[in-house]
Amino acid sequence: MAKTAAPLPTARRTAPLRIVAFRRFVTASLISATGSAMAPLALAYAVIGEGGGAGDLGVVLATNTVPTIFFLLMGGVLADRMSRSRMLFVGNLLAGAAQGALAVIVATGHASTTTVAVCGFLSGTAVAFTLPAAQGAVAQIVPAEQLQQANALLRLPSNAVKVLGPAVGGAIVAFSGPAWALAWDALTFAVAAVLLRGLRLDAPVPVTTVLSDLREGWTGFWSRTWVWTYTAAGAVLVAAWLAGFQLLGPVVAAEQYGGARDWGLVQGAFAAGLLAGTVVCLRWRPYRLLFVAVAATAPLAGPLLAMGWGLPLPWVLLATLLAGIGLDVAIVAWATACQQHVPQGELGRLSAFNGVGERLAIPLGYLITALAVGVWDNRTVLVACGGLAVAAAALNLCVRDVYRINATGK
Structure with a gap:
């Protein structure tokens, strides 16, 4: 029988924040989020400050993303056979060391595309090992009936920081340089690592061979129709959203709206x-739960269609606001459904397979969009991306299991 760190029985009648281990987890998330919100902007200006352009920045971002995809399955296997608190500790420590080294390199004037990319590779590797462990850790700490509230509380600090973090980071970079923002990010990772190490969660399953664990994880993933269909739909939706919003959004804003100000x-x-x-x-x-997770992804098509159809800015802003609401509801509902309906010993691997499926679509989406804009205009491609997002959600709603995976304890 898998050994887990279950909360005390009395904790089941209280809110998640009354659980000491969960408070520690949320605090670590909040501290880490303050640094992570500033890091992308600081990284971009670190590359630009050394004379790099869009191509150099693209290389740096790729070296951060590729190892996450490459190592994510291994991270999922380890999250189901090792102490998840230990994995979170090591992962955050590695990320902190990578960002600290990057801060020193930038501060001393020794930054180059190669050195920044190496640090980015280490950070991406750390993410691959912390993501699967984090989802399983929450399910070990919090009772099943409180998981939705716990998942929402975990996203609250990171989403709150996203509102002010980039502006604060921009001010720090403008007045002090990117090295200070990167150093703060490194410090927040280190503090979070210490807090997470204190959770002392037991390993969820007995140790077997890695290959056997991976095979069993794939069997569990494929045998649950609701998991792989959600992953497939998510891959299409992620590709359409990032290609349309992140890649074409700023371009269309410059052509049709007020440029950087409106964007x-x-x-x-x-x-x-x-x-x-x-x-x-x-x-x-x-x-x-699962119906809500699927349906709430549909509003992501709104901003893409609004910009593609040339609607006035207020309509674009409203559509984007609704897209943000829908995405966060979908993320929380999906995480809760997985934690409540997947055994503890499989959560890490299932999360890893889901993450790989969605992340593999990112470079493919960028590539297809780059080819498409050579044939059609940007607004037509945006409408096509919006249509793909609607189609992905609609087809996923046709899956029978979407209506069977419901909240437990209700």
Whole structure:
């Protein structure tokens, strides 16, 4: 029988924040989020400050993403056979060391595309080992009936920081240089590592061979139709959203709206939507968990269609706000469904397979979009991306299991 760190029986009648281990987990998440919100901007200006351009930044971002995809399955296997608190400790420590080294390199003037990319590779590797462990850790700490509230509380600090973090990071970079923002990010990882190490969660399953664990994880993933269909739909939706919003959004904003000023408002509306979605999840506990997770992804098509159809900026802002709300509701509902309906000993591997499936779509989506804009105009491609997002959600709603995976303890 898998050994887990179950909360005391009395904790089941209280809110998640009354559980000491969960408070520690949330505190670590909040501290880490303050650094992570500043890091992308600091990284971009570290590359630019050394004379790099879009190509150099692209290389750096790729070296951060590729190892996450490559090592994620191994991270999922380890999350199901080792102490998840130990994995979170090591992962955050590695990320902190990578960001600390990057801060020193930038501060001393020795930054180059190669050195920054190496640090990014280490950070991406750390993410691959912390993501699967984090989802399983929450399910070990919090009773099943409180998981939705716990997942929402975990997203609250990161979403709140997203509203102000980039602006604060921009001010730090402008007045002190990117090295200070990177150093703060490194420090937050280190503090979070110490807090997470104190959770002392037991390993969820007995140790077997890695290959056997991986094979069993794939069997569990494929045998649950609701998991792999959600992953497949998510891959299409992630590719359409990132290609349309992140890649073409700023270009269309420059062509059709007020450029950087209006695009900043759109980004702000999305961040506000994510925060509002977290508040919704704290107040609303739907019974049809998986149905809500699927349906809530459909609003992501809104901003893409609004910009593609050339609607006025207020409509784009409203659509983006609703997209942010929907995305956060979907993330919380999906995480809760997995934690309540997947055994502890499989959560890490299932999370890893899901993460790999969705992340593999990112470079493919960028590539297809780059080819498409050579044939059609940007607005037509945006409408096509929006249509793909609607189609992915609609087809996923046709899966019978979507209506069977419901909240437990209700």
